[in-house]
Amino acid sequence: MEPAVQLKIESLAFPPETKKVLKDIDLTINKGDFIAITGEAASGKSMLLHSITGAASQFFNGQLNGTVRVMGQDIHAIPLAKMCDYIGYMMQEPQNQMVSITVEEEVAFGIANMELPWEEMKDRVKKTLQFVGLEGFEQRNTDGLSGGQAQRVVLASVLAMETPILVLDQPTAELDGKGKRDLYSYISYLNKEKGITVIMVMDRACDILPYTNRILIMAEGTIREECSPGDYQKRFNQTRPTPNMTAVNEKLNEKSNEILMKVKDLSFTYKASFKGCENISLEINYGDFIGVIGLNGSGKTTLLKLMEGLLVPDAGAIQIFGKPLTKRNLATIRSQIGFLFQNPDLQIFANTVKDEVAFILRTRKLPEEEIEEKVNGILAEVGLFAYADIHPHRLSRCQRQKLAIASVLVGDPEIIMADEPTSGLDEEQSTLIMELLSAFQQQGKTVILVTHDLSLAKQYTNRIVAMHKHHLALDIATQKIGFFKKTLKEIGLDFQKEGIAYGLH
Structure with missing residues (x-):
């Protein structure tokens, strides 16, 4: 040929x-x-x-x-x-x-x-x-x-x-x-x-x-x-790796019913009158691991950015830690939230891997010895210790995603909002990222995960929130997802077509 x-x-x-x-x-x-x-x-x-x-x-x-x-x-x-x-x-x-x-x-x-x-x-x-x-x-x-x-x-x-x-x-x-x-x-x-x-x-x-x-x-x-x-x-x-979910499920069964975040009638419109979210109402509890799913353009990332304060809603309100999210307290609330962008390059700016992870700790004026110990520990945990002294943009895409999550985890936030943190990763690497988020959640912390990987949503979360055409179409306990097979198909989501057997036959 x-x-x-x-x-x-x-x-x-x-x-x-x-x-x-x-x-x-x-x-x-x-x-x-x-x-x-x-x-x-x-x-x-x-x-x-x-x-x-x-x-x-x-x-x-x-x-x-x-x-x-x-x-x-x-x-x-x-x-x-x-x-x-x-x-x-x-x-x-x-x-x-x-x-x-x-x-x-x-x-x-x-x-x-x-x-x-x-x-x-x-x-x-x-x-x-x-x-x-x-x-x-x-x-x-x-x-x-x-x-x-x-x-x-x-x-x-x-x-x-x-x-x-x-x-x-x-x-x-x-x-x-x-x-x-x-x-x-x-x-x-x-x-x-x-x-x-x-x-x-x-x-x-x-x-x-x-x-x-x-x-x-x-x-x-x-x-x-x-x-x-x-x-x-x-x-x-x-x-193909099979995550051990026993500990995760046990922890989910013990989660608190205390409300961490309340979203009420939230709407946002982009320039040129393009809808981002419309009339979203949602309550998130302490210890929740929520999977936000939906087709591209359904409003998932917009919802995440509104909850973190990166966007200001046109209508509605957000309450976090019992307080309304306002310009006055935005900085204080954000200090307790770790946000992972869909593209890790949007949040990586230091000249070395270790300086990237150390940045948030240095803003808190921790002793350098303590910073070094924390940074080395988290880099070892995500498999980046050997790359500590190189420039972040010499890492592969999946390594940069690991670096972004390490930079968030080292700050010990109360909430992690993660927008497609496993995109571009293989099965083993995705499992590593999800196990890190799961370990974070098992400490009583809260994870809000936007994902297109329906298998990960099913394996790791305790609630599934489905977006469709900028509206909240479904909010259910993950273990009940099989009962909503028809509804999921109607909004373009089909677990079986993803090649995943969940008993949704």
């Missing part, structure tokens, strides 16, 4: 550091392949994609020993700006890839630089937005999109370029279950019907096994193994 991408990489490093980020890679990707690349955190998956696009050596100034060829050409003979003629690239974090104010402008940006006729540009924008399920979003501001909607917009802008190769880094990390299935269907159609070569990094490669023809497993900067989708599925079924 004719090759689309050929890599013979002896090593890739970033001077002055000598550590090899990639090494001993000999890989040929044929035209029409659908490749899934998986592996543990910091195994080199994203950097392999950067090598294919040319960004590793031409943008990040990496020292590449070896050759990379795309469509028969050495990448060093292709100016980086011209690589878009061959490759459509989608980053892990969609917000880092958007440059325009409106959705229509964003999708048109790349093809405008191709100097296409105006009518063809408009036609491509319309078709690609329809293709990703965002018809009617043309005039929406990009900064008001949910994480899943932003991911679809970026995908549309990439697809509009009509390149022969798609390179996608965790393209479904922020999508709900339906959105994931739709996206896999879109990409599969392009692969099978249009002959487009697809190279996709996935921490949970099992999600796309029906669509791929090759699975690459990376470890320590190299391709450790290649296997068929069938063989990978067998291995996944054998090694």
